[in-house]
Amino acid sequence: MCLGIPMRLVKINGDEGMAESGGLKRAANLSLLKDARVGDYILIHAGFAIEKLKTEEARKTLKALREIGA
Amino acid sequence: MKYIDEFRDRKLIGKVARQIREAVKPRRACRFMEVCGTHTMSIFRFGLKEILPGNITLISGPGCPVCVTPNAFLDKAIALAGMKGVIVTTFGDMLRVPGSYSTLEKEKAKFNSVRMVYSTDDALDMARRNPDKEVVFIGIGFETTSPTVARSILTAGKEKIKNYSVLCGHKTMPQALRALLDDKKIGIDGLLLPGHVSAIIGVKPYEFLVKDKSKGCIIAGFEPLDIMQAILMLVKQKGPKLEVQYTRVIEKNGNPLARKAIGEVFQKADSEWRGLGIVKDSGLEINKKYSFFDAEKRFKLNVKPPKENKNCICGDVLKGIKTPEDCRLFGKACAPEHPVGACMVSGEGSCAAYYKYKARVYA
Numbered sequence: 001m002c003l004g005i006p007m008r009l010v011k012i013n014g015d016e017g018m019a020e021s022g023g024l025k026r027a028a029n030l031s032l033l034k035d036a037r038v039g040d041y042i043l044i045h046a047g048f049a050i051e052k053l054k055t056e057e058a059r060k061t062l063k064a065l066r067e068i069g070a
Numbered sequence: 071m072k073y074i075d076e077f078r079d080r081k082l083i084g085k086v087a088r089q090i091r092e093a094v095k096p097r098r099a100c101r102f103m104e105v106c107g108t109h110t111m112s113i114f115r116f117g118l119k120e121i122l123p124g125n126i127t128l129i130s131g132p133g134c135p136v137c138v139t140p141n142a143f144l145d146k147a148i149a150l151a152g153m154k155g156v157i158v159t160t161f162g163d164m165l166r167v168p169g170s171y172s173t174l175e176k177e178k179a180k181f182n183s184v185r186m187v188y189s190t191d192d193a194l195d196m197a198r199r200n201p202d203k204e205v206v207f208i209g210i211g212f213e214t215t216s217p218t219v220a221r222s223i224l225t226a227g228k229e230k231i232k233n234y235s236v237l238c239g240h241k242t243m244p245q246a247l248r249a250l251l252d253d254k255k256i257g258i259d260g261l262l263l264p265g266h267v268s269a270i271i272g273v274k275p276y277e278f279l280v281k282d283k284s285k286g287c288i289i290a291g292f293e294p295l296d297i298m299q300a301i302l303m304l305v306k307q308k309g310p311k312l313e314v315q316y317t318r319v320i321e322k323n324g325n326p327l328a329r330k331a332i333g334e335v336f337q338k339a340d341s342e343w344r345g346l347g348i349v350k351d352s353g354l355e356i357n358k359k360y361s362f363f364d365a366e367k368r369f370k371l372n373v374k375p376p377k378e379n380k381n382c383i384c385g386d387v388l389k390g391i392k393t394p395e396d397c398r399l400f401g402k403a404c405a406p407e408h409p410v411g412a413c414m415v416s417g418e419g420s421c422a423a424y425y426k427y428k429a430r431v432y433a
Contacts, residue, residue, distance in 0.1 A: 001135050001163060001418060002108050002214040002266040003292075004319075006073040022071040029191055031221055032328045041073060043269065043319060046161070046211075047189020048218040050328060051269040051319050058073055058318040065082055065299060068089060 004043040006053050009036055019044060073318070077293030078116070086298040087121045094305045099125045101257055102304060103390055105247065106264035107134030107418030108292050114427040116294035126301065129390035130423075132246055132345060133264055135211040136163045136416035137388055140342045141376040143239045144169035147208045149371050150237065151177035151184050156369075157200065159193040160208040162186045167415045170377040174208075190222035197226070197234040206365045209236045214266040216240040216354055217328035220335040223356070223363045237365040238356050241341050243267050244275040245352035249343075251283045255391055260286040260304040262297065265316035270332075272324030273314060280310045291316035335360050344412060345385035384411035387420050394421040401425060 007019035007026065017028040019042060029048045030036050041053035094100065104110055110130045113119060119128060132138050148169045151158040158174065165175045165186060178184035187193050190207055197205035209219040219236060226234040243264065250256060263276055268289045279285045286307045290300035300315040307313075314320050332354070341353020356364040381399050386392040394400045394413065404410035406422055413419035 001161065001211055001416070002106055002133070002264055004214070004266045004269070006071075008072070027191070029189065029218070029221070032217055032325060032331065034327055043266075045214055045266060046218050047191050048221070050214065050217070050266070051321070051325055053073060054318045055073075058076070061299070061315075061317060062076055062082075065086060065295065068085070 002045065004045045004050060006041050007044050009038055009040045009042050009049075012036060012038055017042075017049065019049070074293060077291070077295040079295060083116075083294050083298055084121070086295065086302055090126070090298070090302050090305055091123045093302065094123055094126060099127065100259045100305065101127045101129060102260045102262060102301065103129045103131045103258045104262040104297070105131035105133040105243070106262075106267070107137065107416065108266070109262055109264070109290065109297060110134070110420055110423050111418050112292050112294060112297060114423040117427075118294060118297060122301070126305070129258065130387070130420040131261075131390055132250060132343065132388045133212070133243065134413070134416050134418045134420075135215070135241065136167055137384065137412045137419045138241065138343045138345065139167070139210050139239055139412065140344045141170045141378060142342060142373075145171070145373045145376055146366070146371050147237055148172050148174060148177055149373050150206050150365065150369060152181060153369065155202070156183060156204045156206060157196060158184045158206050158208060159187045159196060160184065161210075163416050163418075164208055164210065166409060167412050168409065170374065190218050194222055194225060194231060194234060197231050201233060204233050204235070204368075207234070207236045208239070210239045212241055212243050212264070212267050213270040213332070214264075216336065217270060217325075217331045220331040223335045223360050224331065226363055227360065235363045235365040235368050236356065238336070238354060240336065240354040241343065242338075242352055242354065244271075244278070246343060246346060246349055247276075247279065249346050249349040249352065250389060251279070251285065253389065256389055258285065258390070260288070260307070262300050262304075263287050263289045265289055265291045265296070265319060268314075268316070268320050268324060270324045270328045273312065273320065273322050276312055280312045284310045286310040287312045289314045289316055289320055291319065345388035379410055382411040384413045384421070387413050394424040397421070
């Protein structure tokens with residue numbers, strides 16, 4: 001149940017956001033997030049953005065994994 | 071989809087699996103617990119058990135909220151669904167969970183009084199649209215979910231939505247893990263901790279697992295590559311440590327706004343867990359300031375004492391002492407189409423996962 005889906009924030013209107021992933025659009029409540037900006041990747045759980053996704057960290061994780069044992 | 075597909079890269083997963091095999095070679099058998107139901111589902115769905123070395127055993131823990139919700143709570147939700155003028159709103163997983171005497175789904179068929187919602191925002195909307203009805207949200211889930219329910223109560227307070235209330239069955243993860251590890255029967259060498267709980271509470275609340283319980287812990291994401299990397303980190307640990315694998319999401323202190331919302335509306339309370347019994351301070355209840363929105367206070371609930379199916383071993387499955395296959399009901403009296411225990415109902419329950427992904431064996 002603790003599913004969180006990374007989606008891209010495409011519209012903000014106060015605490016109401018619209019997020020998109022793979023062509024699917026979903027309303028996202030932004031009231032639990034500070035300073036959300038259009039273009040941010042956010043993690044959606046039960047209709048709420050619960051955290052921003054740190055894209056640089058994602059890149060670092062993948063890079064580290066590609067490099068181990070190489 | 072971005073930030074999902076990359077973490078499902080088969081080649082990379084295979085490579086990490088080889089690394090795990092190399093790292094674990096000289097060591098004894100390892101028993102790791104994946105605490106979260108979403109981890110369990112991912113492990114089965116992507117066949118991770120099959121590519122791990124034989125001496126690493128993954129045990130499912132008590133992190134499926136639907137599964138750990140006890141009959142006593144379900145019976146209250148079911149009683150509400152039978153009350154005149156009440157609309158019960160709930161996440162879909164809860165509909166078919168058997169309480170002592172009925173399910174929400176059966177009450178829905180009888181009274182048309184239950185609605186599945188995707189978010190508390192939907193429940194609030196329903197309350198706004200139906201001012202002549204009482205709309206009750208069934209609040210279950212851990213720290214990932216409780217801030218969203220807290221927000222709904224804060225909004226209802228602000229907008230004076232007086233026909234909205236919450237039946238609160240929220241639980242908190244760290245206290246349950248302490249209780250679980252106090253049980254000497256449970257032999258675990260390390261834990262994969264739920265990443266989305268830590269998105270809210272951060273890292274610190276788990277420090278006791280290393281200090282008092284000497285367990286290695288990795289706060290892990292949910293994609294197969296996340297889980298494999300977390301296992302690699304565990305087998306590489308020299309001495310118990312608390313580390314974060316899910317760095318793209320976790321902040322050290324979690325999400326302050328979400329924690330604030332929880333603190334404003336809820337207070338700690340003892341809570342009953344299926345399998346663990348009553349665990350001190352492991353739940354949340356609505357505090358005095360917001361007690362107006364507490365469904366237990368608003369409605370007089372006449373509920374018979376709860377009753378458990380004696381043959382169901384969900385409790386021991388949730389503690390990782392037994393596996394679904396140890397249960398005599400499994401795959402026979404208890405299957406996803408006619409579940410007896412909660413672990414078979416929830417898509418994230420261990421029994422449902424065993425059944426679905428080993429279907430060729432049980433079908």
